[in-house]
Amino acid sequence: MADLGPMPVSMSMGGYTDANRAFLQAFLARSVLTLETAKPVIAAISTVRDGREVQAQDITVDDLNHYISAANRKLSPLDLEIRSTFHQQTRERVYGLVNTTSDPLTQLATTYTADEIIYVKKLLDAMFDGQNNKGRREAMCLSGIEAIQVGRAQNRRETQDGNENATQPSAAGMLGARDAEAMLNKLLDEGWLEKSRLGFYSLSPRALMELKGWLVETYNEEDEDGQRRDKIKFCHACKEIITVGQRCPRRECSCRLHDICTQNFFRMQRSQTCPICKTEWDGQHYVGEKAITTSESYQSGRRRSGHRPRVDPGAEHSGDGND
Numbered sequence: 001m002a003d004l005g006p007m008p009v010s011m012s013m014g015g016y017t018d019a020n021r022a023f024l025q026a027f028l029a030r031s032v033l034t035l036e037t038a039k040p041v042i043a044a045i046s047t048v049r050d051g052r053e054v055q056a057q058d059i060t061v062d063d064l065n066h067y068i069s070a071a072n073r074k075l076s077p078l079d080l081e082i083r084s085t086f087h088q089q090t091r092e093r094v095y096g097l098v099n100t101t102s103d104p105l106t107q108l109a110t111t112y113t114a115d116e117i118i119y120v121k122k123l124l125d126a127m128f129d130g131q132n133n134k135g136r137r138e139a140m141c142l143s144g145i146e147a148i149q150v151g152r153a154q155n156r157r158e159t160q161d162g163n164e165n166a167t168q169p170s171a172a173g174m175l176g177a178r179d180a181e182a183m184l185n186k187l188l189d190e191g192w193l194e195k196s197r198l199g200f201y202s203l204s205p206r207a208l209m210e211l212k213g214w215l216v217e218t219y220n221e222e223d224e225d226g227q228r229r230d231k232i233k234f235c236h237a238c239k240e241i242i243t244v245g246q247r248c249p250r251r252e253c254s255c256r257l258h259d260i261c262t263q264n265f266f267r268m269q270r271s272q273t274c275p276i277c278k279t280e281w282d283g284q285h286y287v288g289e290k291a292i293t294t295s296e297s298y299q300s301g302r303r304r305s306g307h308r309p310r311v312d313p314g315a316e317h318s319g320d321g322n323d
């Protein structure tokens with residue numbers, strides 16, 4: 001073979017170069033990348049650096065990893081790091097900029113107003129500690145209407161934590177419908193929230209990476225009887241946080257599995273039963289918006305409002321990213 005083709009991009013890397021600088025700047029501008037969205041970025045940078053055209057399809061995951069590890073060496077003194085996680089539904093690897101030390105809500109203070117930050121906190125409370133994450137309704141998402149209503153709700157946790165009789169209900173974080181909607185759009189744009197086709201807001205992979213520790217600390221607790229009340233749960237197969245997927249048919253069992261993790265898991269286990277309580281796993285008990293959309297009350301509500309009834313709600317893929 002005479003022509004070995006162009007040198008792989010990763011092999012031509014030296015120290016921290018203009019190319020690395022350009023990559024980090026491009027990453028900071030986007031906050032989130034996948035291999036697919038990184039390819040044209042790295043191809044453009046390589047084209048300039050090498051003085052010849054580099055195609056996006058020539059960029060490999062190794063090239064991306066080289067750029068990310070170089071970027072992380074620069075980010076580490078700033079307590080920032082590019083980490084990756086899998087999207088719970090598409091299984092695509094998502095790279096996001098994560099704050100490694102400070103409280104994630106405090107960190108928002110640089111870009112959001114105090115009222116907006118309290119609104120975000122109330123959104124999280126409503127997602128993880130409200131009616132949509134209680135009992136069988138393990139939805140951990142909010143409809144558009146619910147997300148806007150949060151803007152008009154009082155800051156529940158704050159008034160609860162203080163002396164209830166002495167504390168006046170707080171008006172902090174009260175956003176009117178228009179402001180709440182603008183804030184939701186901002187959170188979508190910046191990759192903190194995802195909106196499903198049916199209009200439900202949920203946390204994005206980026207938000208879950210950034211907030212995982214904080215969510216566990218805030219919403220998982222023992223009650224007075226020493227019983228665990230874990231609102232934030234983890235997939236039994238991949239051990240990652242789960243906000244959309246399946247749950248054990250036995251209500252009191254804590255086993256959860258991502259949809260994408262089930263097939264492999266049950267094949268390895270050689271039986272389609274719950275690994276904890278051995279109940280037969282029917283795949284009909286949901287975590288995420290399906291916990292709402294498969295309910296009879298939701299379906300009849302949609303029929304009343306003129307939507308075509310869906311005969312088999314299980315067949316429809318839910319929550320496929322931004323609209």
Ligand SMILES: [Zn+2]
Binds near residue numbers: 236237
């Ligand atoms: Zn999993």
Ligand SMILES: [Zn+2]
Binds near residue numbers: 255
């Ligand atoms: Zn079980």
